[in-house]
Amino acid sequence: MNGMTNEPTGNLTSAGGSHYPWHSPTWQQIVNQQRRGRLAHAYLFTGLPDTGRHQFVISVAHYVLCEADKSAHNEACGQCRQCLLFAKGYHPDVLQVQPEDGSRAIKIDQVRQIADHVQQTSNQASATKVIIIQPAEALGTAAANSLLKSLEEPPGKALFLLIADSGDRLLATIRSRCQNVSLPSPSFSDTQAWLATMSAADSDTLASAAALAPQQPFAALRMLEEGVPAWREILTEKLTSLRQGE
Ligand SMILES: [Zn+2]
Missing domain, CATH: 3.40.50.300 (P-loop containing nucleotide triphosphate hydrolases)
Known part of the structure; x- marks a missing residue:
């Protein structure tokens, strides 16, 4: 990364x-x-x-x-x-x-x-x-x-x-x-709209990235730009927090 x-x-x-x-x-x-x-x-x-x-x-x-x-x-x-x-x-x-x-x-x-x-x-x-x-x-x-x-x-x-x-x-x-x-976090639609200005990915891919990090647009952008390693990182974080009951 x-x-x-x-x-x-x-x-x-x-x-x-x-x-x-x-x-x-x-x-x-x-x-x-x-x-x-x-x-x-x-x-x-x-x-x-x-x-x-x-x-x-x-x-x-x-x-x-x-x-x-x-x-x-x-x-x-x-x-x-x-x-x-x-x-x-x-x-x-x-x-x-x-x-x-x-x-x-x-x-x-x-x-x-x-x-x-x-x-x-x-x-x-x-x-x-x-x-x-x-x-x-x-x-x-x-x-x-x-x-x-x-x-x-x-x-x-x-x-x-x-x-x-x-x-x-x-x-x-x-x-x-x-x-x-x-400091407020962006809404899902804020994140999606901002990603569209930052990435040339197609709308389905943008929506998937926004869905995985709906309130953390920089994490979503990392997924779009860096591909699999960044997706894996976000998913691992999500699984860990699920296991911890957050
Ligand atoms: Zn000035």
């Missing part, structure tokens, strides 16, 4: 700060908060994997940092200096914290780097520093407690964006310091 169509988690390219159609209501909620100057300083976004969660969060970071007049823009402008940085896939004011190669956990040293990041001089006046943490479940107790300090007393102007499957496996104190936002 080459992982080419895995839900992207690495670079910052956010397709002009746009988002997937099934995330539109949540997107509008964030836009409204930003316009009213009511953005929280920390968010916990929860939702199924393979639904574009990371893209959504990158788009939030992009929109917040975009220099355009937000009252005239529902999405990042795509023209300003900040947008040009996002288009290149790197922005100095965004720190992504995720398990390093070969590890399943986010280490305490990685969390300690957050304070350095927030205190670094920004490339724009009075800019917000954005910290994206995914998956938040990968924070061990020591790392989570260290993060808690930053959440309680941010070392500067910071916006924390945490991504998790659900809040259940996080420290209650982390959850309570974030605004909890549940």
